[in-house]
Amino acid sequence: MQRFRHVHASLALALITVSANAHAIDQAGLERALAQRLEGDRSGACIAAAVIDGPRVVRAHGCTDPARRSRIEGRAAFEIGSVTKTMTAALLATLIERGEVSLDDPLASLLPAGTAAPGFEGQPILLRHVVTHTSGLPALPSRMRVTDPADPYAALDEDALLGSLADVRLAQAPGTQFAYSNFASMVLSWGLARQAGIDFESLLQRELLAPLAMRDAHIRQVPDGVRAVQGHLPGGQPAKGWTFPVDMAGVGGVRATLDDMVRYAQAQLGQVDGPVAATLARTQQPVRDGVAMNWMIGNHGERRVHGHEGGTGGFSSLVAFDREGGQAVVLLSDTALHTMGGLRQLGMHLLGVEASPGTPRRPAQPPSELLDALAGDYLLEGAGTLRLSWRDDTLRVQAAGQPELALGYDDAGEFHLHEVDAVLRPQRGDDGRYGFVWVQGGGALRARPLDPDAVSQPMPAVEVLRGYAGTYPLMPGFELDVRERDGGLYAQATGQGEFALEATAAADVFAAPAFGIEIRFQRAFDGAVVGLELHQGGNVMRGERR
Template sequence: MNPSRPLRPLLAGAALAAALAAAAPAIAAPAQSAAVDEGSSSALAAALRARLDGDRSGACWAAALIDGERVQRAFACVDPRQAARIGPDAAFEIGSISKTMTAALLAELIRAGRASLDDPLADYLPAGARVPAFEGRPIRLRDVVTHRSGLPALPPGVALDPADPYARLDIATLVGALAKVELSAPPGRDFAYSNYAMMLLSYAVAHRAGTDYETLLRQGLLQPLGMRGAYVDRAPEGVRAVAGRLPNGQATPAWRFGADLAGVGGVRATLDDMVRYAQAGLAREAAPGEGAIAAVQRTLQPLPGQPPMGMNWMLLEHGGRTLAEHAGGTGGFSSYLALDRARGRAVVVLSDTSLSATGGLAGFGRHLLDPDFPAERARKAATPDAALLDRLAGDYSLAGLPTTLRRRGGALTVQAQGQPEFELGYDDHGDFYPLQFDALLRPLRGADGRYGFVWNQGGGSVAAQRSAPAATSVPAEAGSSKAVPSKAVPFKAASAKAAPAPATQRLGDFVGDYPLAPGFVLSIGERDGALYAQATGQGALRLLADGADGFRTEGVDARIAFERGSDGKIAGLTLHQNGQAIHAPRR
């Protein structure tokens, strides 16, 4: 749920980046101890320090690893002198992990017979609300908690302040915006992450319970689980709010949420609060906590072509087990929580810095939970090759927004039409990044050797298209401000016309795993001289060549365009389906 802070620079508004998340019966606390293994905690601290050493973000992280009754905790910062920024008494914005708590509150209403997943969403909204339907099929609560409602990412026609996007929204505005929505498919069919739908659910749960959201959350979840430092607006005594930051170290204001809408992402919590929440999610005893928190992790209506979902939990099949996970991101924070009930393990990672553009904390958290997942390394500032700067410089269209990359001496700048020019740094992962806000520019080389890029911001990805053959650059050796033509060449998107299949010996170039969403991976494999694509929890589909690095899926209306990095190797892909383009890096 991350329309990040200066989305206005470059992507011109929060909506585009998002396109690119009486009280109910109380939930009982799990009967688990919180024994701490100091030696293991030292090992966890060492893992944190190793990951953060030299990282360009300047972030501070808090992490916990739960293994049965053993709990390891650790805190670390890129700059150890900044350690006071966080600590056991510090409450982080947990962003979209809040959605799982809203689901638990809904589960309690269902358990008490006061709600059903098959209820129409309209029954929970103010009288007279015009909730869209498709050919008579209404949006049900189960469609909302699985992100299959068909509602857009954010309310249409509503101006949002990128620095604080949800502060001025209220239920009247959200309900009014429903009149502008026309569903293009039946609810329950297609996955599309929607913070809009989750704000409506946050209100719906509180309204059905007969109280405000924070009171419901405190009485129904936080107090029973002993989450004494967690809150929305009213901080408990002795708890301090962590100041959020951009990856350049600049402080950024906290996000605020309208009354009863905070269930979309407005909860703050300390590391110990999140440990208790994770322990409740692992609990196996037949208690209300198990019924509300563990039950929401169960798969709801798995559908072909769609990521498996619980109630607001992303589900990931791994090693014969099902992991439940959710990531969070706000203007100045990142978070990650994952539960492996089969092994009785869980992981929590919290950061005081927005890291959405670089993928957040999921990669590090998964590796902590299970070393079979690949380890991550720090992103350190580096010097780009001059030839790469020249090849990238040029004019592009970025989701219809004219955008120019220029070489300025030994650096690259980016400027969208009508917006300031921003200098880009470069890291040792081969990516460029704005020095002023959280975003990422990933260079990609096409099969013809020409360069383009993918822009990541606010949790979304947009592939840029060349719109002119050249731009201006200022070579470092010139020592002059006079603009000269660059060495950039036009970038062309993969052709839509069918092309001969690549030679069999080249099919292996495309084989690999490509995460399309948390818990939803597209695996590309080769057999019998053909490529096959298989999404998490689904059957394999044969791929038919459609251009040098493009393929269409046999039997399903979808297209996959593979993308090459600066070394010419496959670095990612974009899945085109149902009018959407979803980018996935190669894992």
């Protein structure tokens, strides 16, 4: 399923509904909650957990298979994913405390002069928009090339990051709508390092990790005696660790032990002295409804809970706290649990918010009538076509040009792949027909059955097709060649195979449905084709005809 967009599974904590009855959990209660959540779970996950209640800290380690607990014990560093963003917010708050910047400064103020930062009708993206995910920037940079889907950020560089800003056309004013953006967070991370004149890891160590005695937390510089936890896909398969360019690692690149994150959570509760205390308190102040500086806020009664979840290809994490109540929870898992609901419910249970820690997802047998109803061909929005079939009581999925893969099934009524962290959620429409939502890499794509009686649009005349032919550079080293042949139109990207284009009902718009591609050609005033836009998986790449 390599053609599907792989995005950083950096997940914001959903707004929390909390009860007014906080409770203190003891060692036995923490171990019982972990066992209740994990026993028999198909993920095979282990979770390191801590609950802070005033000066008291309770820690426990739980695994689906208790014999594997040693893999997360000791000085074991987990990828904390997007919880890192709250640390990046702390670095920004440090500058604010010193009077060097303001939340109302443009994002461009942290970037080199001449950088093409987008705006909307004269309204720039402000720093407050970045830390509340209202910048309007897309989830990922348009020029980001994923050379290894198992380690998607490894090949990103400064030119691609900053150059992608020039590709953005904001549809509305910044601050208008919440839309989670790793792209914006990477730009902020890079800009803070540039402002400080040192690399992001050194900046983080100086301003936050060292003052909080988070001795084992790191990005690239691994402290002596610390070992990296092996991450896993749901089901137990090892997952490759994620690497980030150091100056962009503020988006999700920190590794930390349970003890590190306990100290971080204690600091959020105000249990530290010195300038860092004011810095962290500033990050917790609401910037807009329900959002502080990269903290999501839930209110109910007299309680206010701040929280953030994180996730990478093989890890899940959560930090949440009620500062007024003096309680916090830290959860670190060596397994990617994003498609299984993450760690939110368990964390809220440990804070006394949810009655249940959540139920395990156990393997189950899918009903044959459901398998019958799902079998068929589907169009996955923005990602091409899929074929579902079944035999031997097993649902199988096949994308165009790729091998068939078997799907498992669990008692929550969802199908899942074993090879990658992806879930198929069946949905029945009002007409009784089944479709589904495909969840992978932090994104959810809706699928609809293909209409076997649909009539394709006729191709334009050969002389019109030849007018589209040419080479269109989309980014440095990556071009799209378009050619006419035998009355058809074909395209081929650098290093990839040729694919046929189909005409659509719209003029100058062609599609390759099997790959979720739409190409929109652009004309000059004299009618000549001068460029194109390639739309795929929610991303847009532009190129001028050469």
